[in-house]
Amino acid sequence: xxxFFAFIKQSFKESTKSRVVFFINIFGKIIFFIINFYLWQAIxxxxxxxxxxxxxxxxxxxxxxxxxxxxxxxSTNIHRIxxxxxxxxxxxxxxLRPLDYGLGHxxxxxxxxxxxxxxxxxxxxxxxxxxxxxxxxxxxxxxxSFISFFLAIILNFFIDLNFSxxxxxxxxxxxxxxxxxxxxxxxxxxxxxxxNFFPQIMQQIFKFLPTTYLFYTPIMIYLGKLSxxxxxxxxxxxxxxxxxxxxxxxxxxxMLTKSFEGVxx
Amino acid sequence: xxxxxxxxxxxxxxxxxYKRGDSFFDAFKSLFHREFERIHALKNVNFEIKKGEIxxxxxxxxxxxxxxxxxxxxxxxxxxxxxKALNYTPSKDREKYVKNIxxxxxxxxxxxxxxxAIDTFRLNKEIYKISEHDYKKRLDELVELLDVKEIxxxxxxxxxxxxxxxxxxxxxxxxxxxxxxxxxxxxxxxxVAKQNIRNFIKKINKEFGVTVILTTHxxxxxxxLCDRIIILxxxxxxxxGSIPLLKKNYLSYKELIVYFEKETKNIELPNCExxxxxxxxxxxRVDILNTSISQAIQNLMEKYxxxxxxxxxxxxxxxxxxxxxxxxx
Numbered sequence: 001x002x003x004f005f006a007f008i009k010q011s012f013k014e015s016t017k018s019r020v021v022f023f024i025n026i027f028g029k030i031i032f033f034i035i036n037f038y039l040w041q042a043i044x045x046x047x048x049x050x051x052x053x054x055x056x057x058x059x060x061x062x063x064x065x066x067x068x069x070x071x072x073x074x075s076t077n078i079h080r081i082x083x084x085x086x087x088x089x090x091x092x093x094x095x096l097r098p099l100d101y102g103l104g105h106x107x108x109x110x111x112x113x114x115x116x117x118x119x120x121x122x123x124x125x126x127x128x129x130x131x132x133x134x135x136x137x138x139x140x141x142x143x144x145s146f147i148s149f150f151l152a153i154i155l156n157f158f159i160d161l162n163f164s165x166x167x168x169x170x171x172x173x174x175x176x177x178x179x180x181x182x183x184x185x186x187x188x189x190x191x192x193x194x195x196n197f198f199p200q201i202m203q204q205i206f207k208f209l210p211t212t213y214l215f216y217t218p219i220m221i222y223l224g225k226l227s228x229x230x231x232x233x234x235x236x237x238x239x240x241x242x243x244x245x246x247x248x249x250x251x252x253x254x255m256l257t258k259s260f261e262g263v264x265x
Numbered sequence: 266x267x268x269x270x271x272x273x274x275x276x277x278x279x280x281x282x283y284k285r286g287d288s289f290f291d292a293f294k295s296l297f298h299r300e301f302e303r304i305h306a307l308k309n310v311n312f313e314i315k316k317g318e319i320x321x322x323x324x325x326x327x328x329x330x331x332x333x334x335x336x337x338x339x340x341x342x343x344x345x346x347x348x349k350a351l352n353y354t355p356s357k358d359r360e361k362y363v364k365n366i367x368x369x370x371x372x373x374x375x376x377x378x379x380x381x382a383i384d385t386f387r388l389n390k391e392i393y394k395i396s397e398h399d400y401k402k403r404l405d406e407l408v409e410l411l412d413v414k415e416i417x418x419x420x421x422x423x424x425x426x427x428x429x430x431x432x433x434x435x436x437x438x439x440x441x442x443x444x445x446x447x448x449x450x451x452x453x454x455x456x457v458a459k460q461n462i463r464n465f466i467k468k469i470n471k472e473f474g475v476t477v478i479l480t481t482h483x484x485x486x487x488x489x490l491c492d493r494i495i496i497l498x499x500x501x502x503x504x505x506g507s508i509p510l511l512k513k514n515y516l517s518y519k520e521l522i523v524y525f526e527k528e529t530k531n532i533e534l535p536n537c538e539x540x541x542x543x544x545x546x547x548x549x550r551v552d553i554l555n556t557s558i559s560q561a562i563q564n565l566m567e568k569y570x571x572x573x574x575x576x577x578x579x580x581x582x583x584x585x586x587x588x589x590x591x592x593x594x
Binding site: 006013098 | 280281335338339340341342356359360361363364366368370373375377379380384387388390391392393394
């Protein structure tokens with residue numbers, strides 16, 4: 001497992017090379033904050049009710065602010081990496097290393113996330129608290145939500161990794177697959193609106209969808225909406241989904257690398 | 266098989282290759298229906314590689330060299346036939362097997378371009394589970410041999426190509442591999458660096474006992490390095506043996522450069538072809554399959570007044586290109 005940490009370290013080092021990215025990211029976040037802050041205020045004022053689908057205006061705004069803060073952690077570029085590797089033949093070199101392709105890239109993604117945590121999440125959290133009234137409902141819930149987010153990052157990585165294997169069979173699918181996938185994911189993960197806004201029947205289905213555990217569950221934990229038992233159950237669900245998607249990846253990886261031809265690369 | 270480090274038996278490999286017309290309609294049609302043909306990259310290939318040798322694996326572009334290298338590395342699986350390397354079946358035991366091999370593909374970098382090479386080396390230390398002591402010792406040796414003490418500390422993208430190649434070599438040798446695969450290691454490298462790299466390959470072969478398998482288009486590499494060469498064309502081995510043997514078996518002519526005492530025209534000699542003719546000088550190609558060079562010189566001396574004489578052998582490059590061409594008929 002040592003190599004795993006070595007990869008994290010390496011990737012962290014690599015992320016620090018660009019300072020411009022840092023400022024652009026923070027600037028982007030602030031725009032997101034402003035949009036969500038005023039949009040949801042307008043929605044609630046128009047509606048007139050104090051509570052929509054079980055969330056108050058303040059909770060809904062904080063929900064959306066938290067989404068904006070954490071957004072960067074839950075997006076991967078694994079699809080592009082696999083595409084490049086397959087297209088340019090770098091996959092050949094990576095296959096020459098005695099390690100698991102997916103785990104290596106997971107470690108790299110985590111390394112980037114550590115970088116993002118310090119230079120993106122914490123600064124934007126501070127901005128949100130001071131300028132957008134971002135409220136912490138309880139330090140305990142807040143910390144638990146970070147554990148949930150941590151598992152969500154891994155789960156999200158393995159979901160994306162599975163999609164990225166399409167590259168082995170069909171090249172240049174980056175924009176198409178990514179578009180379809182992100183529409184589905186952003187809708188059903190609670191990234192665009194909290195999942196409470198969906199009809200009751202769909203909410204029952206959501207419990208068994210992996211996407212629910214990406215944004216919705218961690219943020220519900222942060223808002224203090226889940227009981228202790230529900231929180232533990234959600235962690236278990238996340239772990240099960242992680243193992244599930246890892247197993248699928250392993251299966252397809254074996255099959256695809258076997259039939260991979262890589263001519264001319 | 267204690268001597269043979271790799272054994273390849275009856276290996277064949279084919280690929281699908283999609284065909285598509287160039288008209289707009291063809292492009293549209295290819296969305297729904299695609300035609301393909303099977304390309305037979307390797308046909309029933311057999312050979313062994315002995316422990317501690319430097320093998321040159323040659324062939325024109327598209328001959329199947331890279332495919333064979335990938336098969337031996339375990340990246341690809343043969344359609345039929347077996348490959349045994351270090352008692353592993355590369356494609357089946359890939360993760361265990363690749364710990365024992367190193368590879369430098371001239372066109373593809375193993376290094377993290379934005380970081381100094383030393384960072385990649387440290388990462389490799391963890392990937393290959395090299396102990397701190399072994400890592401230090403090995404790194405010092407390799408850095409010494411290649412003289413790159415300062416180079417490994419600056420980001421790879423700022424290095425010249427030759428410097429980068431040297432770092433590639435270190436990265437691929439840190440874990441003390443038993444076999445080293447080199448795919449065109451000197452392509453795009455200047456003359457001095459080329460010489461350094463060749464000397465380095467010789468040294469690691471002699472001192473560390475690494476078996477080297479080398480593909481290249483540079484005949485200089487072959488002549489200065491390889492104990493044995495295999496020439497591959499259209500997926501079939503067309504020659505296997507040492508370079509002296511290649512010369513002995515395939516050398517078909519020698520060239521005589523003759524300087525005459527006086528102006529000489531219309532030279533005619535049996536089994537000799539005039540390639541170039543100037544008033545006081547001529548280049549003759551002697552067909553040594555039908556006559557000996559001494560016989561040709563004798564004939565020449567008897568007929569003409571010769572002042573000086575040079576004998577040139579056909580170059581290895583020309584022999585190999587002849588082998589490539591003859592196979593295509």
